[in-house]
Amino acid sequence: MPRYAEMSKAELEAELAEVRARYGEMAARGLKLNMARGKPSAAQLELSLPMLDVLDSEADLAAEDGTDCRNYGVLDGIPEAKRLMAALLDDEPENVIVLGNASLTAMYDAMVRYLVFGALGSTPWGRLPEVKWLCPVPGYDRHFSICEDLGIEMIPVPLCEDGPDMEEVERLVVADDAIKGIWCVPKYSNPSGITYSDETVRRLAAMECAADDFRIFWDNAYAVHHFSGDPAEQDIVLDIAEACREAGNPDRYLKFGSTSKITFPGAGVAALAASPANIAEIKRHLGVQAIGHDKLNQLRHARFLEEGARLPEHMAAHGALMGPKFELVEKKLAEELAEAGIATWTNPRGGYFVSFEGPAGTARRIVELAKNAGVTMTDAGATWPYGDDPADSNIRIAPSLPPLEELDAAMDVFTCCVKLAALEQLVE
Numbered sequence: 001m002p003r004y005a006e007m008s009k010a011e012l013e014a015e016l017a018e019v020r021a022r023y024g025e026m027a028a029r030g031l032k033l034n035m036a037r038g039k040p041s042a043a044q045l046e047l048s049l050p051m052l053d054v055l056d057s058e059a060d061l062a063a064e065d066g067t068d069c070r071n072y073g074v075l076d077g078i079p080e081a082k083r084l085m086a087a088l089l090d091d092e093p094e095n096v097i098v099l100g101n102a103s104l105t106a107m108y109d110a111m112v113r114y115l116v117f118g119a120l121g122s123t124p125w126g127r128l129p130e131v132k133w134l135c136p137v138p139g140y141d142r143h144f145s146i147c148e149d150l151g152i153e154m155i156p157v158p159l160c161e162d163g164p165d166m167e168e169v170e171r172l173v174v175a176d177d178a179i180k181g182i183w184c185v186p187k188y189s190n191p192s193g194i195t196y197s198d199e200t201v202r203r204l205a206a207m208e209c210a211a212d213d214f215r216i217f218w219d220n221a222y223a224v225h226h227f228s229g230d231p232a233e234q235d236i237v238l239d240i241a242e243a244c245r246e247a248g249n250p251d252r253y254l255k256f257g258s259t260s261k262i263t264f265p266g267a268g269v270a271a272l273a274a275s276p277a278n279i280a281e282i283k284r285h286l287g288v289q290a291i292g293h294d295k296l297n298q299l300r301h302a303r304f305l306e307e308g309a310r311l312p313e314h315m316a317a318h319g320a321l322m323g324p325k326f327e328l329v330e331k332k333l334a335e336e337l338a339e340a341g342i343a344t345w346t347n348p349r350g351g352y353f354v355s356f357e358g359p360a361g362t363a364r365r366i367v368e369l370a371k372n373a374g375v376t377m378t379d380a381g382a383t384w385p386y387g388d389d390p391a392d393s394n395i396r397i398a399p400s401l402p403p404l405e406e407l408d409a410a411m412d413v414f415t416c417c418v419k420l421a422a423l424e425q426l427v428e
């Protein structure tokens, strides 16, 4: 089959009729499949079930320092949980605060603190006429929702193969002191799956910013989520903390992470890591907000994951379930769409998503067609600030939840919808 761009009008019309008929057959099957959100599958959740037996009524419920985990106290986490989360955040336990169940809450709270109190003595951001934030695109919709909710103006910057377009980032941050920070998902980014290069990390740490209190929100949600046993050399991310210290900007970053996609989303442990000055400032406010977080869950996680020592084995088991799903997505996209020359997509080595680029002006139509045929995708536009993808071309594919056979059927529907939307545009 030639590329769609090289087909005559008559050939395109014939192809449209064929694809439309296939779409009709698929829609008639009454499918109910979901590729909308990055949820672990039931088989992945099974991997952490033994964790629920770690703490029974016979277990020693004291942390190693003697803290009774059943009772109030310990604002920043029990020592063994701090070591676990330090392993995850690539930092030292003394720079870590172990929080509740969601890193998203930690990011929201961090942003609110800056709006209300400022950062290390700076003017509270909420008192400034405007606050802006750099948003690499395509990006994570819930990051964008935090900014939107808090009235922070989002500025999209392109996300390239090795991280945000640094020329553009450097140009923007030096010129405008209203730009207070940037979202970064440095490893297996959501949704493109790319990993930041060492050079990108160094440039983010060292760039000249008009705002003295510029902050990098370093959301390492997929720090250990590779599909094969060991991460590839290029997936080992340079430590942002070290890079910031070396560049003379030691307080520029806040690292966030959680065990949501290691154990149980919604019932995991989240944490942040930051410089000593930032940690002290955060603890001051956190101590008013809470007496301590769920130490029983911290203890359970620390023991189950052996303070991080069991992470490689545990994540390899996740990878063994995820890898084949991503291979299937790649195979289906290549088989169905490569020849037509109408789309590009990423092929990540870890994380939870594939980023798909269809012809300009078709993403909304593709998602609508898929929905009408029983396949729910992430809303088109979700990967852009304000839900507004100017090219209407990007779609996030989330293959983790459905079992392989369902994913197979869902990808058949999706690729058919891509062709149909592209042909409608070319012919009509």
Ligand code: PLP
Residues within 6 Å of the ligand: 038, 101, 102, 103, 104, 105, 140, 185, 190, 219, 221, 257, 258, 259, 260, 265, 266, 270
């Ligand atoms: N950060 C990123 C980049 C994510 O993709 C997700 C979930 O999809 C989260 C954070 C949510 O993490 P948590 O469950 O710790 O709130």
